[in-house]
Amino acid sequence: MLKSIIRGDLLKCRCALPPGEVARKSKMVIERLLEMEEYQKASAIMTYLHFRNEVETTGLVRQAMADGKRVVVPVTDIFNRRITPSLLVRFPEDLEPGPLRILEPKANSRRLYNPALIDLVIVPGVAFDLEGNRLGYGGGFYDRFLLLIKPEAVSVGLAFELQVLPRLERSPHDIPVNYVLTEDRVIKINCTGG
Numbered sequence: 222m223l224k225s226i227i228r229g230d231l232l233k234c235r236c237a238l239p240p241g242e243v244a245r246k247s248k249m250v251i252e253r254l255l256e257m258e259e260y261q262k263a264s265a266i267m268t269y270l271h272f273r274n275e276v277e278t279t280g281l282v283r284q285a286m287a288d289g290k291r292v293v294v295p296v297t298d299i300f301n302r303r304i305t306p307s308l309l310v311r312f313p314e315d316l317e318p319g320p321l322r323i324l325e326p327k328a329n330s331r332r333l334y335n336p337a338l339i340d341l342v343i344v345p346g347v348a349f350d351l352e353g354n355r356l357g358y359g360g361g362f363y364d365r366f367l368l369l370i371k372p373e374a375v376s377v378g379l380a381f382e383l384q385v386l387p388r389l390e391r392s393p394h395d396i397p398v399n400y401v402l403t404e405d406r407v408i409k410i411n412c413t414g415g
């Protein structure tokens with residue numbers, strides 16, 4: 222099926238989730254993440270800042286900062302379809318809505334952070350499959366970004382169950398994630414599967 226059709230259908234379903242359910246399920250997803258050894262060992266974590274009924278990441282940002290980790294968040298360059306990590310110092314004071322209305326660091330609060338120093342990347346998505354394939358919003362922002370992290374860094378997609386499909390098409394430029402976490406399960410992707 223066409224990526225654009227799946228995208229539209231799933232975004233509609235996700236938008237229909239009542240706010241209370243989004244908050245409750247998001248907490249469950251974040252709890253699973255905080256239990257992971259890869260989280261506990263990470264010194265620097267990059268996370269998206271949720272919008273439009275994505276799995277909420279506020280709890281993760283607060284906990285990671287409290288745990289003494291470096292938290293970096295994306296700054297969006299719409300023109301070049303790229304995201305650049307920026308170290309977050311004050312949360313939420315340093316943030317304001319960016320070009321896509323997603324929160325990002327204000328111009329004078331940006332501290333560019335080397336992607337090669339990131340241990341764990343938390344990836345948003347419209348859908349994921351059981352092999353870690355990801356359907357994004359159609360800009361390829363994370364496909365470009367994930368090329369820049371070190372090979373041993375771990376990428377984790379966060380999703381509600383309704384966003385997990387058995388099989389998504391993978392284009393040559395698509396970069397799969399190492400884990401998908403939902404309110405119900407941890408899906409660990411077997412890297413040797415290709």
Ligand SMILES: Nc1ncnc2c1ncn2[C@@H]1O[C@H](COP(=O)(O)OP(=O)(O)O)[C@@H](O)[C@H]1O
Pocket residue numbers: 224355356357358359360361362363364365368392394395
């Ligand atoms: N690493 C890359 N270099 C150049 N173009 C890329 C790269 N990754 C993705 N793209 C381009 O970005 C566009 C959107 O990618 P797609 O995978 O469909 O979106 P998304 O990952 O957001 O679902 C595609 O046309 C693709 O060719």
Ligand SMILES: [Mg+2]
Pocket residue numbers: 355356357361364394395396
């Ligand atoms: Mg892609």
